[in-house]
Amino acid sequence: MLKEHQEKILELLEQLELNMCDLYLLFADRFPKYADLLTTVARQETDHADGIKKLHLLAGDDRVLFDEKITKTYTVKMFISSIQEALARAKSGKMSLINALSVSHDFEQAILEKGFYNFFSGQDDETRAVIRKITEETLDHQMKMKKAWEQERKPTPSQAAS
Numbered sequence: 001m002l003k004e005h006q007e008k009i010l011e012l013l014e015q016l017e018l019n020m021c022d023l024y025l026l027f028a029d030r031f032p033k034y035a036d037l038l039t040t041v042a043r044q045e046t047d048h049a050d051g052i053k054k055l056h057l058l059a060g061d062d063r064v065l066f067d068e069k070i071t072k073t074y075t076v077k078m079f080i081s082s083i084q085e086a087l088a089r090a091k092s093g094k095m096s097l098i099n100a101l102s103v104s105h106d107f108e109q110a111i112l113e114k115g116f117y118n119f120f121s122g123q124d125d126e127t128r129a130v131i132r133k134i135t136e137e138t139l140d141h142q143m144k145m146k147k148a149w150e151q152e153r154k155p156t157p158s159q160a161a162s
């Protein structure tokens with residue numbers, strides 16, 4: 001049985017994934033060079049939101065145990081605010097490609113460091129697979145954004161020569 005603040009955290013975690021999706025879709029629109037990558041990643045964020053919703057429902061049935069440890073609703077709210085700030089900045093055209101990649105990487109890294117997906121423990125293969133998929137894809141996003149960022153910060157041959 002979930003407590004009220006746990007219900008709230010689960011709703012916020014779902015919202016967080018949807019906000020990441022919005023951010024990637026906006027970046028995909030702004031930065032055509034990475035549109036394919038960013039749209040793929042955005043679609044996976046939608047899957048993550050669906051996954052969290054599913055885990056939330058299954059936590060009601062005790063097929064998933066949910067333990068938010070020391071995390072407060074406030075922490076997740078603040079995280080969402082920082083994604084929304086980035087969205088607003090990008091919308092007003094104040095974000096370069098390199099900034100966008102760096103911000104994306106930082107968010108993915110922070111999601112992993114905060115261990116949001118470690119709050120879930122699946123009680124059967126099906127629920128464990130959902131948790132594993134979200135975790136692995138987030139790690140993959142973090143690596144892909146890092147790689148793209150490294151690619152972009154490399155000077156082009158003409159810049160290197162000057």
Ligand SMILES: [Fe+2]
Nearest residue numbers: 108137138141
């Ligand atoms: Fe992600």
